[in-house]
Amino acid sequence: MNISKRASNIKVSPVRKLIPYQEEAIKRGKKVYHLNIGQPDLPTPPEFTEFIVNSGEKTLSYAHSKGNLGLRLAMSKFYKENFDLDFNEEEILITAGGSEALLFVLTTIFDVDDEILLSEPYYANYNSFFEMLQIKVNAFSAKSEDGFHLPPKEEIIAKITPKTKAILLTHPGNPTGTVYTEEELKIIGDIAKEYNLYVISDEVYRLLSYDNKIATSMGSFPEYRENTIIIESISKTYSACGARIGAIVSKNKEFISQVYKLCQARLSVSTLDMIGAEGLYNTLKKDYFDGNRAIYEKRRDVIYEGLLKIDGVKVTKPEGAFYVMVTLPVDDSEKFAIWMLEYFDYEGETVMLTPAQGFYKTPDAGKQQVRISYCIEEEKIRKSLKILEEGLKKYNSK
Ligand SMILES: Cc1ncc(COP(=O)(O)O)c(C=O)c1O
CATH class of the missing domain: 3.40.640.10 (Type I PLP-dependent aspartate aminotransferase-like (Major domain))
Structure with a gap:
């Protein structure tokens, strides 16, 4: 039976594309930090x-x-x-x-x-x-x-x-x-x-x-x-x-x-x-909004300053929302993101990133970029930065 061109032309979202690799990684006992999702982790007010x-x-x-x-x-x-x-x-x-x-x-x-x-x-x-x-x-x-x-x-x-x-x-x-x-x-x-x-x-x-x-x-x-x-x-x-x-x-x-x-x-x-x-x-x-904003701003600072310290990483300071676009010293950010889930762990843990190509219309644009979302606690952000740093070293020494 027919499936419309309108439906079949829709591409899988870049956020969802890596889910099978993440599920497999978890099955194999790895802990995965989710730097990929734009889902606030703060509680919904009662x-x-x-x-x-x-x-x-x-x-x-x-x-x-x-x-x-x-x-x-x-x-x-x-x-x-x-x-x-x-x-x-x-x-x-x-x-x-x-x-x-x-x-x-x-x-x-x-x-x-x-x-x-x-x-x-x-x-x-x-x-x-x-x-x-x-x-x-x-x-x-x-x-x-x-x-x-x-x-x-x-x-x-x-x-x-x-x-x-x-x-x-x-x-x-x-x-x-x-x-x-x-x-x-x-x-x-x-x-x-x-x-x-x-x-x-x-x-x-x-x-x-x-x-x-x-x-x-x-x-x-x-x-x-x-x-x-x-x-x-x-x-x-x-x-x-x-x-x-x-x-x-x-x-x-x-x-x-x-x-x-x-x-x-x-x-x-x-x-x-x-x-x-x-x-x-x-x-x-206002006090509720100010409180939430302060939490995300602090996380933004931790992630931005941490990324600046990693060799070969390029980043400009995000001014809002809870995302940062990062240029990585890799050939292909999708390959790297998959590799991080499939083959890499640092002390049993890894990170899930969103390859940025899906955010571009221009073919091949964003090939070295990933989007990182900071909807996780500060401590987890710090651990994720360490994992990313170690992952990049290993990936580039292959
Ligand atoms: C830029 C932007 N617009 C719209 C939405 C849709 O959000 P919702 O349908 O949950 O209101 C999102 C969700 O992530 C978003 O990032």
């Missing part, structure tokens, strides 16, 4: 479950397709209090995670063969959505030596064609950890206005930016309000990946009314998860 338990829901009925009003009001307040952003409850549609928000936003904007413009390296799962919807990718390159900040405006404009419909920003970045400056956001906004494009600003890591810098939301600029669509999620903000709550946020009324039809088609988001999420937005304030 308020999430408390609100669900106290809700007294007797029948789990469908919720409003826009999402519970209480949650949308809570998010609106959260935007005002934490970022001085004005989005009312009608400008917020709740989705099953940022992932569903992305799928719905892309479906609403793009026809088959339309083009999306974005900076590479980029979050590899976007590719699955692009394949599903047959959207073509036009990527401009951000360089590791520039901290993956934007290239000059002309380089971005040169990639625009009559089929380009939107620019997709990931800010702070996955896999780069880059936090764009206000000037960079304005460059993107100006281009979008001039060429009549949407800016889809994926801000699921907005609360994680370091060195006392704030990740300005694309939603802060009134001049780009018609162009801007924000992708939101509680996955990283509240360590609640399994809750599957995200949102589409935009002041563009026509866009919201069109994307709402997709929300209606899937009827509703999980009622209980929305109640829990409302509890989080209503109770947790």
Whole structure:
């Protein structure tokens, strides 16, 4: 029976590709440190479950397709209090995670063969959505030596064609950890206005930016309000990946009314998860976010300083999220990552890395790079750095 080209063209995510090797390594008794997953290890605040338990829901009925009003009001307040952003409850549609928000936003904007413009390296799962919807990718390159900040405006404009419909920003970045400056956001906004494009600003890591810098939301600029669509999620903000709550946020009324039809088609988001999420937005304030940020920032420092000390490793300091892109002194980072799982251990332990090629559109780009995620405790990060150092020495002496 038939399998669509849309489905068969989707590639296995670079994060999942190594799982069979990791399972085999564990079976053989090795301890594996997971530097590959973007899954926060900090506990989900108890308020999430408390609100669900106290809700007294007797029948789990469908919720409003826009999402519970209480949650949308809570998010609106959260935007005002934490970022001085004005989005009312009608400008917020709740989705099953940022992932569903992305799928719905892309479906609403793009026809088959339309083009999306974005900076590479980029979050590899976007590719699955692009394949599903047959959207073509036009990527401009951000360089590791520039901290993956934007290239000059002309380089971005040169990639625009009559089929380009939107620019997709990931800010702070996955896999780069880059936090764009206000000037960079304005460059993107100006281009979008001039060429009549949407800016889809994926801000699921907005609360994680370091060195006392704030990740300005694309939603802060009134001049780009018609162009801007924000992708939101509680996955990283509240360590609640399994809750599957995200949102589409935009002041563009026509866009919201069109994307709402997709929300209606899937009827509703999980009622209980929305109640829990409302509890989080209503109770947790600045001190909670500051506490989490401090933990990740400390880990960022440990990993960055540790990597700098390893021979032949190149790295620029990430400014946000919980990822760092690292250039390794190896011929092929995928081969190396597999070798670390299959053949190497240091005192019975090894590390799992994400080869970076899957984050690039350009063939062979990122061949020496890996993405490291620091969603593990500091002590484990220190051990992982030692394992990586020993692994590189052995791999290069073969
Ligand atoms: C950049 C980016 N956007 C969106 C998502 C989707 O997250 P979720 O569907 O859990 O909200 C992720 C998850 O890792 C991500 O890294």
